Amino acid sequence: xxxxxxxxxxREKIGFRLRGLYSGYGYSRYRMSKFEEYDxxxxxxxxxxxxxxxxxxxxxxxxxxxxxxxxxxxxxxxxDTPGEVRKLYYHENVYRVAGTAxxxxxxxxxxxxxxxxxxxxxxxEVLKLAAESLRLCAGDxxxxxxxxxxxxxxxxxxxxxxxxxQMILECAxxxxxxxxxxxxxxxxxxxxxxxxxxxxxxLYGSPRAVMPAIRQLAAENGVGDLAGELGQALTVFTGTxxxxxxxxxxxxxxxxxxYNGIVFKGFISGIPGCVLSGGQYDAxxxxxxxxxxxxxxxxxxxxxxxxxxxxxxDA
Amino acid sequence: MLNxxxxxxxxxxKVYGMFAxxxxxxxxxxxxxxxxxxxxEAAGVRYFWVKPSDVAIYVERGAADIxxxxxxxxxxxxxxVYELLDLGVGKCRMAVAAPEGFRDDSDRxxxxxxxxxxxxxxFYTARGRDIDIIHLNGSIEIAPILGLSDVIVDxxxxxxxxxxxxxxxxxxxxxxxxxLIANKSGFKFKTEAxxxxxxxxxxxxxxx
Numbered sequence: 001x002x003x004x005x006x007x008x009x010x011r012e013k014i015g016f017r018l019r020g021l022y023s024g025y026g027y028s029r030y031r032m033s034k035f036e037e038y039d040x041x042x043x044x045x046x047x048x049x050x051x052x053x054x055x056x057x058x059x060x061x062x063x064x065x066x067x068x069x070x071x072x073x074x075x076x077x078x079x080d081t082p083g084e085v086r087k088l089y090y091h092e093n094v095y096r097v098a099g100t101a102x103x104x105x106x107x108x109x110x111x112x113x114x115x116x117x118x119x120x121x122x123x124x125e126v127l128k129l130a131a132e133s134l135r136l137c138a139g140d141x142x143x144x145x146x147x148x149x150x151x152x153x154x155x156x157x158x159x160x161x162x163x164x165x166q167m168i169l170e171c172a173x174x175x176x177x178x179x180x181x182x183x184x185x186x187x188x189x190x191x192x193x194x195x196x197x198x199x200x201x202x203l204y205g206s207p208r209a210v211m212p213a214i215r216q217l218a219a220e221n222g223v224g225d226l227a228g229e230l231g232q233a234l235t236v237f238t239g240t241x242x243x244x245x246x247x248x249x250x251x252x253x254x255x256x257x258x259y260n261g262i263v264f265k266g267f268i269s270g271i272p273g274c275v276l277s278g279g280q281y282d283a284x285x286x287x288x289x290x291x292x293x294x295x296x297x298x299x300x301x302x303x304x305x306x307x308x309x310x311x312x313x314d315a
Numbered sequence: 316m317l318n319x320x321x322x323x324x325x326x327x328x329k330v331y332g333m334f335a336x337x338x339x340x341x342x343x344x345x346x347x348x349x350x351x352x353x354x355x356e357a358a359g360v361r362y363f364w365v366k367p368s369d370v371a372i373y374v375e376r377g378a379a380d381i382x383x384x385x386x387x388x389x390x391x392x393x394x395x396v397y398e399l400l401d402l403g404v405g406k407c408r409m410a411v412a413a414p415e416g417f418r419d420d421s422d423r424x425x426x427x428x429x430x431x432x433x434x435x436x437x438f439y440t441a442r443g444r445d446i447d448i449i450h451l452n453g454s455i456e457i458a459p460i461l462g463l464s465d466v467i468v469d470x471x472x473x474x475x476x477x478x479x480x481x482x483x484x485x486x487x488x489x490x491x492x493x494x495l496i497a498n499k500s501g502f503k504f505k506t507e508a509x510x511x512x513x514x515x516x517x518x519x520x521x522x523x
Binding site: 271 | 377395399400497498499500501503506
């Protein structure tokens, strides 16, 4: 039976397109059980997008959770594959407290996880797939890319105090440069100590425009190798149609307990929030006793309800 | 065209003055009319007045590209927005106030009346102090006078209302002022226009 395109809503159409894209790149489907033991999520609460998890007691007395996240499940249920790469994609509903709203909501996500002995090529491929995913949703999109290792090095240089660092990182995520200065002043740091970090956060835009200055600033601050790693990964877009849609922006941050290295977020014109989020999460793998490296992302399909027909046609 | 949400009231009018001085004027905004939305196509701006506590929602949800909100609202609701500039107006502080001569008895749960539950909870959690939050929507000062609470957490501007009711500030939590905020997605697609406006406000319109 052939399903006619006109009977599908925007979310369904995009969901199927993305599945086609990922399977075309050798990703196989991961089907998640609706329920997992609550312990998995309670030990990794910081990784979850929202605090709330729907729980219930199973017939055998175990406390179970209705899936709030897919990545944690994939990491928990996977095994290390030394010398190999494992590619999985998923199309699942998760149950979360959405933003400032009261109560739980069912949210549909399509995403992928690439784990194992990752080299540059796999990281570059995932970045390319993130951009391609956005292109399949709408014509006018931006994929913003950051490197947490660089951002962390600049904040580490400011203060060894974890609480101060956390506050500075939160300000970085808000492009709140005056807030960074205030925190540094109130923490008794030397006047102007925050200037390199503020310069880094001010360097956003296309890789061609800002990468030379980032390389120089990173080298001056002892992390030239990480800037080189970022620049190398971005070459996957050089000379392609996607290049004009890529921006470097160090305000794209993530929880340092889980994410490391390259992180990214996707935006579509006309949709107010981030529609795609992902990055390297080797740190999460270590937390869960895994040795493999990992990178992945999720596309939040519920937000696609707001896509205009024109935007869809441009996709 | 940049959609700009301004807070209704005296602060909003002052802030509009800063936008106008920075080259983004729209005189119709100050006329006494029933209009809700005001355009200046030449300047590339569209203003609308909203309740001050709603500005962050309009911006977070993308109905406005940018807006002006108090730091108190940003700390309480934590909207997913960029905070681009401290405009240096609407200055006040978030403070703990109590009846004159109040001494905190750490043996007892501290009853805190406030409109800003999250700010109060974060402040006392960081100190490990056990508190009972009493969420009120207004006339917070009356709570300790009537014995409803031990202290209040509220915005203090001059302190006159507190003094007249025999209350005093016992601790400042955080200084507050108006902030220029932007929708994260809108910023990506209207970067140049938002940067131009932010720079102009930073240079000319911002007051101390």
